[in-house]
Amino acid sequence: MKLxxxxxxxxxxxxxxxxMLALTSACSGEKAADNQPGxxxxxxxxxxxxxxxAVSVSADKTHAVQPGDEITLTVTVNKFTLDTSxxxxxxxxxxxxxxxxxxDASGDNFLADxxxxxxxxKIPDVITDGSHQLRVVLHNNDRSPVTxxxxxxxxxxxxxx
Amino acid sequence: xxxxxxxxxxxAIAAAIMVSTSAMSGTPESKDPIILTIHDxxxxxxxxxxxxxxxxxxxxxxxxxxxxxxxQFAGLESGDLHVAMEMWETTGKQAMEExxxxxxxxxxxxxxxxxxxxxxxxxxxxxKCPGLPDWKALNxxxxxxxxxxxxxxxRYLGGPVTWAGFDDERAEALGLDFEVVHAGTDxxxxxxxxxxxxxxxxxxxWIYTPHWAPIKFKGEWVNFPRYTDDxxxxxxxxxxxxxxYDCGKPRGWIKKVxxxxxxxKWPCAYQAVRNFKIDNQSMGEMIGKVDLEGNxxxxxxxxxxxxxxxxxxxxxxxx
Numbered sequence: 001m002k003l004x005x006x007x008x009x010x011x012x013x014x015x016x017x018x019x020m021l022a023l024t025s026a027c028s029g030e031k032a033a034d035n036q037p038g039x040x041x042x043x044x045x046x047x048x049x050x051x052x053x054a055v056s057v058s059a060d061k062t063h064a065v066q067p068g069d070e071i072t073l074t075v076t077v078n079k080f081t082l083d084t085s086x087x088x089x090x091x092x093x094x095x096x097x098x099x100x101x102x103x104d105a106s107g108d109n110f111l112a113d114x115x116x117x118x119x120x121x122k123i124p125d126v127i128t129d130g131s132h133q134l135r136v137v138l139h140n141n142d143r144s145p146v147t148x149x150x151x152x153x154x155x156x157x158x159x160x161x
Numbered sequence: 162x163x164x165x166x167x168x169x170x171x172x173a174i175a176a177a178i179m180v181s182t183s184a185m186s187g188t189p190e191s192k193d194p195i196i197l198t199i200h201d202x203x204x205x206x207x208x209x210x211x212x213x214x215x216x217x218x219x220x221x222x223x224x225x226x227x228x229x230x231x232x233q234f235a236g237l238e239s240g241d242l243h244v245a246m247e248m249w250e251t252t253g254k255q256a257m258e259e260x261x262x263x264x265x266x267x268x269x270x271x272x273x274x275x276x277x278x279x280x281x282x283x284x285x286x287x288x289k290c291p292g293l294p295d296w297k298a299l300n301x302x303x304x305x306x307x308x309x310x311x312x313x314x315x316r317y318l319g320g321p322v323t324w325a326g327f328d329d330e331r332a333e334a335l336g337l338d339f340e341v342v343h344a345g346t347d348x349x350x351x352x353x354x355x356x357x358x359x360x361x362x363x364x365x366x367w368i369y370t371p372h373w374a375p376i377k378f379k380g381e382w383v384n385f386p387r388y389t390d391d392x393x394x395x396x397x398x399x400x401x402x403x404x405x406y407d408c409g410k411p412r413g414w415i416k417k418v419x420x421x422x423x424x425x426k427w428p429c430a431y432q433a434v435r436n437f438k439i440d441n442q443s444m445g446e447m448i449g450k451v452d453l454e455g456n457x458x459x460x461x462x463x464x465x466x467x468x469x470x471x472x473x474x475x476x477x478x479x480x
Binding site for chain 1: 274275277279281284294370371375376378379380381382384412413440441442444445
C-alpha cells in the first residue's frame with residue numbers, strides 16, 4: 001500500500017467514506033424497520049412528522065385489559081399546543097386538541113376528545129379478545145385532523161375472563 | 162427527665178429491633194432444601210427464580226427440579242417436589258383440583274396474573290377468513306389454514322403435549338376440520354408463529370398471556386363457546402351431546418401449589434409463597450427481556466429484585 005501514489009490514497013479515502021455512508025444508511029434502514037407498527041413498544045409510541053406537530057402516548061395498563069376497563073393515557077405533544085378553550089374556535093397554526101380512537105375508528109367515532117395531558121378512556125364492553133390499538137390523533141380547533149396527520153398509539157391485550 | 166427520655170428511646174429502639182427480628186426469627190425451620198419445580202416456559206422460570214431467590218434471602222436452602230407440568234402432581238403429593246409456582250386455570254385446573262382432593266397438596270393462592278391461552282390468529286388472517294373470531298368460521302376456511310401435510314384440513318399449532326389443554330379433544334368435539342399439531346417446545350411454538358407473522362403467512366396457533374407475543378404480534382383469540390365445568394365433565398353439555406370439551410379453555414388465575422406437609426415443615430417459607438404476587442404487565446415485560454432482548458433469566462430476576470425490594474420484602478413477613 002505504501003507504494004501507492006497520491007491518487008490512490010484519495011481513492012482509498014473515497015472508498016472508506018462510501019463504506020461508512022453505506023454502513024450508516026444500513027443502520028438507519030434497520031432502525032426504520034424496527035419502527036414498523038408491529039414492532040412498536042407497547043407502552044409508548046408516536047408518529048414523528050419531520051417538520052410538523054408530533055404526539056406520543058403511554059398507557060397505565062397494556063396487559064390483561066378487560067372489556068369495560070378504564071385506561072389512563074398520558075399524552076405528550078411536540079410543536080403543538082393543546083388548548084381546550086380553543087375547541088370549536090377558528091383554527092390557529094399548531095394549536096388544537098386530540099381525539100382517542102380505537103383500532104380503525106375515525107371521524108366522530110372516538111372514545112375521548114380532550115386537550116388534557118392525561119385522559120381516561122373506557123374500553124368498550126363488546127370487543128374481541130386480542131390486540132387492540134388506542135390511537136391519539138391531533139386535531140385542529142375546528143375538529144378537523146391536522147395535516148399531515150400526527151398520531152401516537154399504544155397497543156393493548158384485551159380479553160374477557 | 163432527659164435521662165428518662167433517653168431510656169425510653171433506647172427501649173423503643175430495642176423493641177423495634179426485637180419486632181423486626183421476630184418477623185424472621187426461627188427461619189429457616191429446616192435446612193432441608195425446598196424443591197421448586199421448573200417447567201418449560203420462560204415466565205415460569207422467572208416466577209420460580211424470583212421466589213427461590215426470596216426464600217434464599219430468608220435463609221432457606223432452595224433447589225430447582227425440572228418436572229412435567231401435569232405429571233408433577235405425583236411428586237408434589239409424595240413430597241419429592243415441594244412448590245410449583247404456576248398452575249394455570251386454563252390448563253391445570255382439573256389436575257390441581259384432583260390433586261387437592263388427595264389431601265396431600267395445598268393451594269398456595271393466586272399469583273395475581275390473569276391468564277388466557279387459546280387458539281389465536283394474526284389480524285391479517287381476518288381478511289382471509291372474515292367470520293373470525295367466531296369459531297364457526299374455522300371450518301369455512303380450513304383450507305386457508307392448511308399446509309401440504311394437513312390439506313384439505315386446516316393446521317392448528319398447539320402447545321407441547323405436556324401443557325395439556327385438551328385441544329385434540331376440542332377439535333373433535335366441535336367437529337373442526339383441523340389437524341392439531343403439537344409444537345415440541347415453547348421456543349419452537351413462538352419461532353414458528355414469528356416466522357409466519359413476518360411472512361404474513363397463514364397460522365392458527367396456541368398463544369398465551371402473560372406473554373409478550375400478543376403485544377408483538379397483533380392478533381385475536383378464537384371465540385369458542387365459553388368454558389364451564391360442565392363442558393369438561395358432562396358430555397351432554399353443549400352442542401355435542403356425546404362429547405365433552407366442546408368449548409374453549411378456562412380463563413383466569415395462575416396459582417401456586419405445594420406439598421401439604423411442607424406447610425408444617427417450612428411455615429414461613431410457605432407463607433412467603435402465599436404472599437407472592439405479580440401482575441401481567443411486569444411479567445410480560447420480563448419475559449420480553451429474556452425472549453426478545455436475549456437477557457439471561459438470572460439477570461432479569463436480579464433487576465426485578467433490586468427495583469422491587471419493597472414488594473418482596475413484605476412477602477417475607479412471617480406471622
